[in-house]
Amino acid sequence: MTWEEVEIAKSQIYKLYSYPYANGVTVFIRDITQNRHQENEMKKLERLNLIGQMAAGISHEVRNPITTVRGFLQILQSRSDSAKNKEFMDLMISEIDRANAIITDFLSLAKANVDSTKMLNLNDIINRIYPMCQADAFNCNKEVLLDLGDLPELELNESEIRQLLLNLVRNGLEATPERGQVQIKTYLHGDSVVLAIKDEGTGIPPEVRDKIGTPFLTTKESGTGLGLAISIGIANRHNAKFDFVTGDCGTTFYVSFPLKKAIEEDLNKNK
Incomplete structure (x- = not known):
């Protein structure tokens, strides 16, 4: 017996079984589209769950020092002698805010349920x-x-x-x-x-x-x-x-x- 998976038009997936015998061959065709789609969905969920667990574990440890650095930059910005470095400080704060936004997105992957509906x-x-x-x-x-x-x-x-x-x-x-x-x-x-x-x-x-x-x-x-x-x-x-x-x-x-x-x-x- 031999078998082969065949995908048709990117929407249907079939498994073809062939049984050769002396005067010919018998072919059975089985539609496995739903099985493959379910397997793909499970793989996606597993990837999201893994990332979610990582996010929950490290996000706060990363965010705390970033918040501290941003606070000190704002203090430095308020000093009278900081005008010449304002452009660089604005850029640093902007990049810190961008990093915080990524962490927020990363954290959302850790959520298992909707908060309220x-x-x-x-x-x-x-x-x-x-x-x-x-x-x-x-x-x-x-x-x-x-x-x-x-x-x-x-x-x-x-x-x-x-x-x-x-x-x-x-x-x-x-x-x-x-x-x-x-x-x-x-x-x-x-x-x-x-x-x-x-x-x-x-x-x-x-x-x-x-x-x-x-x-x-x-x-x-x-x-x-x-x-x-x-x-x-x-x-x-x-x-x-x-x-x-x-x-x-x-x-x-x-x-x-x-x-x-x-x-x-x-x-x-x-x-």
């Missing part, structure tokens, strides 16, 4: 941050478009969903060429509310696709590689499915939030 409409959150997205797009000569469908309310943490949205939109703007567009779309699909953010970039390189969500993995010169990892963590904490489709004409990230009734049905099944 309430029933909210995803479209309302999108509309509240839309002016910020427009400003980001305007600064780089691009455009952010909305296509929002009628949605029921979801159990959400607004702060985390804002962060997820901004991460994905800014990621899309960075990938999109000048005068290009990033689209934010929402719609109802079965028992899920789907958020889709589409850019007009050149797509995710094949060698990176299986590693999407790995902290500190980035193809950008100035990126930290934490944005997508944080977004996936937020989706996981909301029991949402995170996925993407990519190609030469751009990438679309999908976040599918289960409706409350779907979550309750799953819980009842597992009792």
